[in-house]
Amino acid sequence: xxxxxxxxxxxxxxxxxxxxxxxxxxxxxxxxxxxxxxxxxxxxxxxxxxxxxxxxxxxxxxxxxxxxxxxxxxxxxxxxxxxxxxxxxxxxxxxxxxxxxxxxxxxxxxxxxxxxxxxxxxxxxxxxxxxxxxxxxxxxxxxxxxxxxxxxxxxxxxxxxxxxxxxxxxxxxxxxxxxxxxxxxxxxxxxxxxxxxxxxxxxxxxxxxxxxxxxxxxxxxxxxxxxxxxxxxxxxxxxxxxxxxxxxxxxxxxxxxxxxxxxxxxxxxxxxxxxxxxxx
Amino acid sequence: xxxxxxxxxxxxxxxxxxxxxxxxxxxxxxxxxxxxxxxxxxxxxxxxxxxxxxxxxxxxxxxxxxxxxxxxxxxxxxxxxxxxxxxxxxxxxxxxxxxxxxxxxxxxxxxxxxxxxxxxxxxxxxxxxxxxxxxxxxxxxxxxxxxxxxxxxxxxxxxxxxxxxxxxxxxxxxxxxxxxxxxxxxxxxxxxxxxxxxxxxxxxxxxxxxxxxxxxxxxxxxxxxxxxxxxxxxxxxxxxxxxxxxxxxxxxxxxx
Numbered sequence: 001x002x003x004x005x006x007x008x009x010x011x012x013x014x015x016x017x018x019x020x021x022x023x024x025x026x027x028x029x030x031x032x033x034x035x036x037x038x039x040x041x042x043x044x045x046x047x048x049x050x051x052x053x054x055x056x057x058x059x060x061x062x063x064x065x066x067x068x069x070x071x072x073x074x075x076x077x078x079x080x081x082x083x084x085x086x087x088x089x090x091x092x093x094x095x096x097x098x099x100x101x102x103x104x105x106x107x108x109x110x111x112x113x114x115x116x117x118x119x120x121x122x123x124x125x126x127x128x129x130x131x132x133x134x135x136x137x138x139x140x141x142x143x144x145x146x147x148x149x150x151x152x153x154x155x156x157x158x159x160x161x162x163x164x165x166x167x168x169x170x171x172x173x174x175x176x177x178x179x180x181x182x183x184x185x186x187x188x189x190x191x192x193x194x195x196x197x198x199x200x201x202x203x204x205x206x207x208x209x210x211x212x213x214x215x216x217x218x219x220x221x222x223x224x225x226x227x228x229x230x231x232x233x234x235x236x237x238x239x240x241x242x243x244x245x246x247x248x249x250x251x252x253x254x255x256x257x258x259x260x261x262x263x264x265x266x267x268x269x270x271x272x273x274x275x276x277x278x279x280x
Numbered sequence: 281x282x283x284x285x286x287x288x289x290x291x292x293x294x295x296x297x298x299x300x301x302x303x304x305x306x307x308x309x310x311x312x313x314x315x316x317x318x319x320x321x322x323x324x325x326x327x328x329x330x331x332x333x334x335x336x337x338x339x340x341x342x343x344x345x346x347x348x349x350x351x352x353x354x355x356x357x358x359x360x361x362x363x364x365x366x367x368x369x370x371x372x373x374x375x376x377x378x379x380x381x382x383x384x385x386x387x388x389x390x391x392x393x394x395x396x397x398x399x400x401x402x403x404x405x406x407x408x409x410x411x412x413x414x415x416x417x418x419x420x421x422x423x424x425x426x427x428x429x430x431x432x433x434x435x436x437x438x439x440x441x442x443x444x445x446x447x448x449x450x451x452x453x454x455x456x457x458x459x460x461x462x463x464x465x466x467x468x469x470x471x472x473x474x475x476x477x478x479x480x481x482x483x484x485x486x487x488x489x490x491x492x493x494x495x496x497x498x499x500x501x502x503x504x505x506x507x508x509x510x511x512x513x514x515x516x517x518x519x520x521x522x523x524x525x526x527x528x529x530x531x532x533x534x535x536x
Contacts, residue, residue, distance in 0.1 A: 031329040035313040038330055039323070045342040046349045053353070053399060057391035064380065067373040068452035070495065077453040080443050082401050082436060087457060096472045099461025110429045113412070114422035122415040124533035131415065138412050278466070278473035 076160050084152030085145050091160065092261050094279055102257065106141075109250045113138075116239065116247045133235075141254055180270035183216070184209040203276040210274065217273045217280065224252040325524050327531070334532035339414065343407035344527075348520070350400035357393040358509065365445070367505035369498045372447040397439050404435050416533040424526040427519050434516040441508035444501060455496050455504070462487040 065074075079087045089098035121130045128135045157163035161173040187193065188209035197205035206214075225248050229236050236244055260280075263269045271279040292298055293305070304315035317328045333339070364383055365375045379386030408428060411417055417425035444455045463469040467478060468486040475485060482494045492499025 030333075031331050032335065033310065033313045034326045034328060034330050035307050035316055035323070037335055038326060041335065041337065041342065042345050045346060049346055049349065049399070050353070053392060053395045056395045057388060060395075061380075061387050061391040062394040062446075063450065064376055064446055065448040065450045068369070068447045068449055068496075070452070072449070074449055074453055077457055079454050079457045080440060081398075082439065083458070086461075095461050095464035096466055096469070099458075100465045100469075100472070107429060107433065110408075110432075111426050114417040114419075114425045117418070120418055123418040124414060124416065126413055127415070128413075135413070138409075142409060277477070 075158050076156060078152070078156075081149060081153050085148035088148040088152040088156070089257070092257075092264050096278065097280065105250065105253055109141075109254070112246060112250070116243050118243075119238070137251060137254070144254075144258060178268055180264070180268050182213075182271045182274050183269050184213045184274060186267075186269070187212055213273050220256065221249070221252055224248065224255075325528065327528065331532065340532075341406070341410055343403050343410055347400055347403045347407055348524075350396045350403060351516070351520070353396045354393060354400065355513065357389045357396065360389045361393060362509060367445070367501050369447060369501055372445065372501060376446045376448070397442060400435055401439055404432050408432065414533060418533075421526070421530050421533065424523060424530065427523045427526065430519050431516060431523060434512055434519065438508060438512045438516065441504040441512065444496070444504045445508065447501065452496055455500070459487050459491055459496065462490050 078084060086098055086103055089102060092098075093102070117131070117134050119131065121127065154165065155162055157167070157169050158172050163169055163173075184207070188195065188207065191209070191212075193208040193212070195207060197207055198211065199206055225245065228248070229244070239247060260272065263272070273280040293302075303319040305312045307313045307316045314328045317323050317326055361379070364379055364386065366372065376390070379390050411425065411428070440455070440458060444451045463482075463485065464472045465475070465486050466473045467475060468480065469475045470480040470482050470485045470487070472480075482488065488494060490500075490503070491497070492503050
């Protein structure tokens, strides 16, 4: 009985929406003919962009280096520019993360956007004030992506070292004296934890410090998920359980990238978490 | 003079041949402007009428349309390049050299192909940013956003596979960087987490499938050539058809 009522209600709402759309948006006085109005804009933009491309093609022709040879490795070896953000991440993450898991998370994250952000506000306009969190998250990821590409393209030289534009690009940087340590080594010496393994699971023999790093790693996600759940109830309710968890996992993973970069640069930490199979 | 011209024009447009090709008059009247949209397959991607607000350049920045234009441009220049290219490691590099030395407009077409590829990657990114910022992925357009993400992946794969074809040092090592990452895939790569545990070796993992061997070589070049010139453009075209169809059905999300 209830479901029938709801469906009638939805139908009514839909009917009124269609009526509204028909009278407001699609009235003949609001529309113009596509030919010539839109076709003209398209033609001009195509001619204009073709002119720019022709200009670039003549001024800066496609490069051709020496023939491919497995014997000589260029230094540095750079991927195409649109993948240089991922290659730059190799400085801070192992290849399985930088090259496979993180890009996959980006793709998955992009795909789920419309199913996470179901609020109808701001559709069809540049409206940022009513969707601050969505616009912030997207812009943050985008800025990170472009920043890493810019670094990879213009600030990385021999041996993937940092080169300013005014540095001699043919001069090797002297090897840096910085030694990177894993978080568990830091914790072990700082807290005087025992070095003997607590457990034995095949190749994996975790020490107390190693288990502590597991705790820290998981706590990042657990605390990150719990705080908005407890203290930003309206934020949580807006998404619901499933959407909230998927969205926050992706959001925290995205935020984890600059966090790990920060820990590497500021505290010389190589890995947060070390296991025989993978290191993060 | 004008009389003669009108007479000739009138005669031509009355012939069976002309009328069999063009089913509309010159689009100077509203009726003919509507008819041209119905009877021309390319123009049929558009509706006959569009809301005034959707015309605003500052809303779409023409980015989706330009991406499609770059794709067409890449197809045209790509077909030209295919006439002069053999995906053989002993010949490919010389073929590209020939484009720059002995083939008329060879450099121009190759450079245009390369710049259009850069432009397409960038315009896809900017188009997605625009669609996000205007909230155009919201219902009923959720699935079209997903199709758009698939097209983004197609674009990047097309660019990346094309990168290998000149068979120069830039090409070989850029693709080598990528294949190292494939080797490190969790479960599917021999150097990735749990890869060795489930039996991945250099000769059966995902990098092997991608390269057709354990290193970038002849099989890789052929694979990338087929993917670049045939398989990926077909997939992209299929999803583009869905993408445009959905836009046509749902209309622009643009302002009034």
